[in-house]
Every structure is written in structure tokens, then in C-alpha cells.
Amino acid sequence: MxxxxxxxxxxxGAIACGLAASGKYKSGEIVCSNPTTAKLDKLKQQYDIIATTTNNIEAVKxxxxxxxxxxxxxxxxxxxxIKQAFDTPGKMLVSVVADVPFATLREWVADVENQPAIFRVIPNTAISVGESMTFVAEDGATEEQTALVMKIxxxxGEAMLVNERVLEVGMVLASCGIAFALRYVRAAAEGGVELGIPAAQATQIVxxxxxxxxxLLLRNGSHPEQEIDKVTTAGGITIKGLNEMEHAGFTSAVIRGLKASAGK
Ligand SMILES: NC(=O)c1ccc[n+]([C@@H]2O[C@H](COP(=O)([O-])OP(=O)(O)OC[C@H]3O[C@@H](n4cnc5c(N)ncnc54)[C@H](OP(=O)(O)O)[C@@H]3O)[C@@H](O)[C@H]2O)c1
Incomplete structure (x- = not known):
């Protein structure tokens, strides 16, 4: 394939590397194109099986x-x-472009005789370390094609099949979510420094x-509050810290941030 x-x-680049690292593809089965060569050369250095070109038509042939x-x-x-690539039935167009809906993608290939299955796939930047939370939505795909894209x-990382509406808002949790989670890391590390832990060590700890x-959540399938209960002894230090954060509006700030990113 x-x-x-x-x-x-x-x-x-991350998708090309992830596919190459899986060991499931032979030399020449993954072809990546880019107008400039520096990124292509880097890819080639990382994984020799990735074929590279500055010509998009060649990449999709x-x-x-x-x-x-x-x-x-x-x-x-x-x-x-590149729509001429859909010259025979059964082809797939996978768009990772965040803001382009199915209706627009379909319009762009409307004059193609063999309409491809279209997928919108939204990974997050953790895809570069094989830990993406990826949303997949399909339009006009067979079950086999959908199963294939999910497998890829x-x-x-984690791939979740959703409808287009969920994909749009889910992106706020997963793609913007990387920044939100990392801002927590930075805040907690800064607190650690104030408590006397060196910055690099504090960041690693958090x-x-x-x-x-x-x-704990992913493996136990538990609710966050169940795990929180396990570390909040009555009258203990964790609940004191947690309540202080809530007095400062922790939960509310997170929800407001998510809603702002979603434009709601
Ligand atoms: N980053 C995220 O977290 C994220 C998450 C989900 C979805 N997305 C979506 O993914 C898409 C790509 O984002 P990115 O962060 O990967 O951007 P990026 O790092 O700027 O990569 C885009 C690449 O496209 C190349 N390019 C420009 N014109 C081209 C052409 N005509 N033909 C072929 N390649 C061309 C650029 O090459 P040069 O730099 O050499 O010009 C660049 O290497 C965006 O539409 C974004 O919405 C991103």
C-alpha cells in the first residue's frame, strides 16, 4: 500500500515517521513531498525507507x-x-487540515469521476512521540477503509472515530489541550522552585x-475524583492545597478557557 x-x-513529518517506525511499511511505500528539501533530508536521515520528493504529483502517483x-x-x-491521484475507485484522501470541513473538501474534488473516501484526521503534537490523541471522521468511506485509517x-497513539461536530470541539480538548496541560506543568514547576526545588528537577517531577x-485514569478506567479521593486524607495537606486552588477558580478557569478556544 x-x-x-x-x-x-x-x-x-510526524505521520511519515510514525508510519516508518511502525515497521509495517516497505521502502517506497511512504512518500513525502515538500517544496523545500531541508525537512525532507531530515526525514530521510531518520528513516531511510521514506521516499522524498519536491514534486507533489510524484508523491501521489x-x-x-x-x-x-x-x-x-x-x-x-x-x-x-493532486486530485488526479483519485483516478481509480477505492482511493482515500486524508486531510489533517484543521479548519476545512468535509463539504469544502468534497467541493474541491467535485469534478473527479471516482470520488475518494475522505477522512478528516486531527492529531495533536504528541504524534511526534507516538502518543497522539487523534480524532478521525469519515465521509463516503467503507468500513474497511475506516478500519484501515483507524489502524494507521x-x-x-490513541485514535477515536467521531462525527465532524465532535471533531471540531474535541480538537480544543486534545490539540489546544497540550498547551493547557503544559501551562499547568509550568505553573506547578514554578511553585516547586519557590519551595526550593531546582527548575529542571521541578519540571521533570511535575x-x-x-x-x-x-x-491511572486510562488504565483503571476510573473517574478523576476516585483517584483524587485516594490522595486526599481528611484534614490532610492535599485537600488544603486543592481547595485553595478552587478558591482561586481552578475548575472555572479551565472551563472558561476551553469555551473561549471553542469560540463559545
Ligand atoms: N500542529 C498541530 O498541532 C496540528 C494539529 C492538528 C492539525 N494540524 C493541521 O496540520 C496542518 C499542517 O500543520 P503543521 O503544524 O504541520 O504545519 P507546518 O509545520 O508549517 O508544515 C506544513 C508543511 O507544508 C509544506 N508546504 C507548503 N506549501 C506546500 C505545497 N504547495 N506542497 C507541499 N507542501 C507544502 C511546508 O513547507 P515549507 O516550510 O518548506 O514551506 C511545511 O513543511 C495544518 O493545516 C494544521 O491545521 C496541525
Whole structure:
């Protein structure tokens, strides 16, 4: 199976690396294109099996799946440039472009005789370390095609099949969520420094703690409050700190931030 990836930036590069690292693809099955060569050379150095080109048409020639990973304002030109790749039935167009809905993507390929299955896939930047929370939505895809796309993106973290509406708001939790979680890390580390822990050590401690807290939820399938109960002894230090944070508006600040990002 050949996968053509258009754009070797953060997303395209991470997808190419994630696929190559999975060990499931042979040399030449992953082809990545980019107008400039520096990112392509870096990809090639990391994974020799990734084929690279500065020519988008070459990247999609004979591809079963085309992944478009360029900035939103370039997406229309790129999709229209490569739509000849959908010359036979059963092809897949995967867009990771955040702001372009199915209706627009369909319009861009409207004159193509064999309408491809279209997927909107929104990973977050943790895809570069194989820990993405990725949303997948489909339009006109068969069950087999959807299963394939889910399998591919599950190689690079957690993949969740949703409808387009959920994808739009879920992105706030998962993509913007990276920044929100990291701002907590920075705040907690700064508190640690004030308490006398060196900055680098404080950041490492908070990041590892956050990872452990997330694992408790993911592995136990528990509610956050159940895990919180386990560390809040009556009259103890954790509940004192937690309540102080709530007095300062912790939960409310998080909800307000999410709603602002979602434009609500
Ligand atoms: N970053 C995120 O967290 C995130 C999450 C979900 C979705 N997305 C979406 O992913 C898309 C890509 O974002 P990104 O962060 O990966 O951007 P990026 O790092 O800027 O990567 C875009 C790449 O596209 C290349 N490019 C420009 N014009 C091209 C063309 N005509 N043909 C082929 N490649 C071209 C650029 O090359 P040069 O730099 O050499 O010009 C660049 O390497 C965006 O639409 C964004 O909405 C991003």
C-alpha cells in the first residue's frame, strides 16, 4: 500500500515517521513531498525507507492514500493539484487540515469521476512521540477503509472515530489541550522552585506526575475524583492545597478557557 504525504512539517513529518517506525511499511511505500528539501533530508536521515520528493504529483502517483498536511490557506491549491491521484475507485484522501470541513473538501474534488473516501484526521503534537490523541471522521468511506485509517493512526497513539461536530470541539480538548496541560506543568514547576526545588528537577517531577495521573485514569478506567479521593486524607495537606486552588477558580478557569478556544 502506498501512502503519499503532502507537506513534511510538524504533522506530515510526524505521520511519515510514525508510519516508518511502525515497521509495517516497505521502502517506497511512504512518500513525502515538500517544496523545500531541508525537512525532507531530515526525514530521510531518520528513516531511510521514506521516499522524498519536491514534486507533489510524484508523491501521489499510484498512492492508495493521500495525506494532506499543509497550512489551511494552502490546502485548496494542493488538493486541486493532486486530485488526479483519485483516478481509480477505492482511493482515500486524508486531510489533517484543521479548519476545512468535509463539504469544502468534497467541493474541491467535485469534478473527479471516482470520488475518494475522505477522512478528516486531527492529531495533536504528541504524534511526534507516538502518543497522539487523534480524532478521525469519515465521509463516503467503507468500513474497511475506516478500519484501515483507524489502524494507521492507532500506530501513533490513541485514535477515536467521531462525527465532524465532535471533531471540531474535541480538537480544543486534545490539540489546544497540550498547551493547557503544559501551562499547568509550568505553573506547578514554578511553585516547586519557590519551595526550593531546582527548575529542571521541578519540571521533570511535575511532567512525570502528570503522566502517572493520566495513566491511572486510562488504565483503571476510573473517574478523576476516585483517584483524587485516594490522595486526599481528611484534614490532610492535599485537600488544603486543592481547595485553595478552587478558591482561586481552578475548575472555572479551565472551563472558561476551553469555551473561549471553542469560540463559545
Ligand atoms: N500542529 C498541530 O498541532 C496540528 C494539529 C492538528 C492539525 N494540524 C493541521 O496540520 C496542518 C499542517 O500543520 P503543521 O503544524 O504541520 O504545519 P507546518 O509545520 O508549517 O508544515 C506544513 C508543511 O507544508 C509544506 N508546504 C507548503 N506549501 C506546500 C505545497 N504547495 N506542497 C507541499 N507542501 C507544502 C511546508 O513547507 P515549507 O516550510 O518548506 O514551506 C511545511 O513543511 C495544518 O493545516 C494544521 O491545521 C496541525
Amino acid at each position: 502506498k501512502i503519499g504525504i503532502i507537506g513534511a512539517g510538524n504533522m506530515g 499510484g498512492a492508495d492514500m493521500v495525506v494532506v498536511a499543509v497550512k489551511p490557506w494552502l490546502a485548496e491549491g494542493v488538493v486541486k493539484e 493512526f492507532s500506530l501513533m 511532567a512525570a506526575t502528570l503522566k502517572g495521573a493520566a495513566e
